[in-house]
Amino acid sequence: MNPLETALEELSHDAPRPTPHPELWDRGRRLRRRDRLVSSTLVLVLVLLAGGLATLVTARPAVVAPAGEVVPDGAIPSRIVDVPPSVTGAGSRDLAVGRASVAFISSGAHTVLVSATDGSYHRVELPDRTWSRTLRLSPDGTHLTYVFTDRPDGAADTVAGVAVVDLASGDVDRVTAIGGRGTSVDITSIGWSPDSRWLAWSGYDVVSWGDAGPVRDTSGTVGVVDTDTMEQSTLGDLPGAVGATGVSDDGVATVVSRDTLVTFHSASSGGKAEPLEGDVFAGGEVSDRAVTSSDGSVTAVGLTVMADAAPFVTEDRDVLQRTLAEDLYPRGGRVTPLGWAAPSLVLAMVEPRPGSGAYGGDAASLVLMTSPDRPDVEWTYRYLVRDLPDIAEVSVAVDLVPDLDGTSSQPLTHDFGSYDVGLPAGVRWGGTALAALGVLLAAYLLWRRERRLG
Amino acid sequence: MRGSGERDRAAFDEFVAARSGALLRTAWLLTGDHHLAEDLVQHALMQVARHWERIDTSPEAYARRTMHHQHISLWRRRRITETTWEGYDAAQPAADPDLRLSVTEALARLTAKQRAVLVLRFFEDLTEAQAAAVLGVTVGTVKSSTRQALGRLRVLAPELAELVGVES
Incomplete structure (x- = not known):
């Protein structure tokens, strides 16, 4: 044995006699139980952390309304965004998204609903085939209607009609449109009454349905649907050209074509066609959009062309022009009326002529404008949402526009903070990778802890 | 049972x-x-x-x-x-080169790491690799610590020179 080993061996005999504590085992086991509890808690916390992180990155952030702003039943978002091109695939088939503020078809042909209460975006998949992709949100934002086409099993021909979606339940009711000669109808225009009860439609009678779509007759048909009961009334044939269709709170439908105003009071009375005087629409064609006021006295009409003014047609066939402000639209613009926010206030989408928009911007805006049947001194023009993206079939729940008389404390629009239309795949994968890293880190920390203890 | x-x-x-x-x-x-x-x-x-x-x-x-x-x-x-x-941890200079210390006192003047290395190597008879594993250091550290510990013992307790003549 090495001398040092011997010396240490001898020295070790000076060690005291061992007196192990009698509770060593119990104390050790208590510590063990505490270790297990701490480990479990650590795992739970880290998993929740990783999950929370993933949710934070991949899910829609919680919406926090700025203090002082009131959004009890919803609001129109202060910004509307398109669905990013990277978002692909079918949308949700669940149409029960709750009250919506805006509906549109994105540049990528996604049907999008924006929640009125939290500003969230919902890409939805409509359950029917449709030719026209016509989409209208009711003024109160609780229902969505669209034109559908269907060819039931065993049927000889395709039928078309309007479908009404209850956004609270997701239920879909369908009403088939029957033309004046018993044919189906190629519906080209639909419109809600300001009270969200009546739905009016108009379209061309269909001679036959081909692979490329319907073969239209020259005549048309108009109908209204009471959405409370889903009972439809075919009001009658259109004596003139098919045009933009609106309906009042009394269920009186109005169809405005290039030179004619047709008013349908009931199915029994038929349509009352009256010519509009002169080339009232500046040589342009009316679009498929018209919104009739609650009492049916005025109908705001959309045009397919750029013009210096927005036409409003009264029940007396007068065409009133709401001139666009020259400083804002020096070369005019295209006005598409979306609804009546108040008895004399129309919410419209205005697109400036390309290259001539105010502040150099060509993007469309949502604006409020006073109906020209009111005296000039009462006219107002207010921007709601600027810089609209390149989206189609925009419709807005106009009832969400607060009163402009100062009685509402709610701003015209609400900044919901974030707009998750569907994150690009890269971001989603980034979030997933981040969450995976979190889990790996948790596992590593646990492994280190176990190694240190063990 | x-x-x-x-x-x-x-x-x-x-x-x-x-x-x-x-x-x-x-x-x-x-x-x-x-x-x-x-x-x-x-x-x-x-x-x-x-x-x-x-x-x-x-x-x-x-x-x-x-x-x-x-x-x-x-x-x-x-x-x-x-x-x-x-x-x-640095080697402390002997206060008095003529001071004679017992093994106990000499050990007490070593650092904890030096003492641990000596105990592991010469009392528990572990190899350098085993001692390094126990202490969680490299074999090189065990070697250098052993060398320093033995050198220090020679200074502190010259009468132990014969005991510590080994270089690990």
Whole structure:
């Protein structure tokens, strides 16, 4: 044995006699139980952390309304965004998204609903085939209607009609449109009454349905649907050209074509066609959009062309022009009326002529404008949402526009903070990778802890 | 029939009765202090009880490793609180070259790491690699610490020169 080993061996005999504590085992086991509890808690916390992180990155952030702003039943978002091109695939088939503020078809042909209460975006998949992709949100934002086409099993021909979606339940009711000669109808225009009860439609009678779509007759048909009961009334044939269709709170439908105003009071009375005087629409064609006021006295009409003014047609066939402000639209613009926010206030989408928009911007805006049947001194023009993206079939729940008389404390629009239309795949994968890293880190920390203890 | 808990406890008690003396001798060599040695052993035994079913080596090896870690950890803490002005781990110059010290006193003048290396190498008969594994340092550190410890013993206790003539 090495001398040092011997010396240490001898020295070790000076060690005291061992007196192990009698509770060593119990104390050790208590510590063990505490270790297990701490480990479990650590795992739970880290998993929740990783999950929370993933949710934070991949899910829609919680919406926090700025203090002082009131959004009890919803609001129109202060910004509307398109669905990013990277978002692909079918949308949700669940149409029960709750009250919506805006509906549109994105540049990528996604049907999008924006929640009125939290500003969230919902890409939805409509359950029917449709030719026209016509989409209208009711003024109160609780229902969505669209034109559908269907060819039931065993049927000889395709039928078309309007479908009404209850956004609270997701239920879909369908009403088939029957033309004046018993044919189906190629519906080209639909419109809600300001009270969200009546739905009016108009379209061309269909001679036959081909692979490329319907073969239209020259005549048309108009109908209204009471959405409370889903009972439809075919009001009658259109004596003139098919045009933009609106309906009042009394269920009186109005169809405005290039030179004619047709008013349908009931199915029994038929349509009352009256010519509009002169080339009232500046040589342009009316679009498929018209919104009739609650009492049916005025109908705001959309045009397919750029013009210096927005036409409003009264029940007396007068065409009133709401001139666009020259400083804002020096070369005019295209006005598409979306609804009546108040008895004399129309919410419209205005697109400036390309290259001539105010502040150099060509993007469309949502604006409020006073109906020209009111005296000039009462006219107002207010921007709601600027810089609209390149989206189609925009419709807005106009009832969400607060009163402009100062009685509402709610701003015209609400900044919901974030707009998750569907994150690009890269971001989603980034979030997933981040969450995976979190889990790996948790596992590593646990492994280190176990190694240190063990 | 006894449950696994009771069996574990009985095995632990048996281990403590059989090996606590040997552990205490090592602890005594490491610390040079009766109370510290007992504390070291009690702590190591409690850790053995804490991880009893997870110890895949022998309980004694686990206890010895725990003791060495705990001892160095305690020494580091004490060094921070008590001797913050000088490097305790550096070789301390002998106050008096003619001073004759016993083995006990000479060991007490070594650093904790140096003492641990000597105990592991010359009392527990571990190889350099085994000692390095127990202390969680490299083999090179074990070699240098051993060399420094033996050199220091030669200075502190010349009468032990013959004992420490070995270079590990």
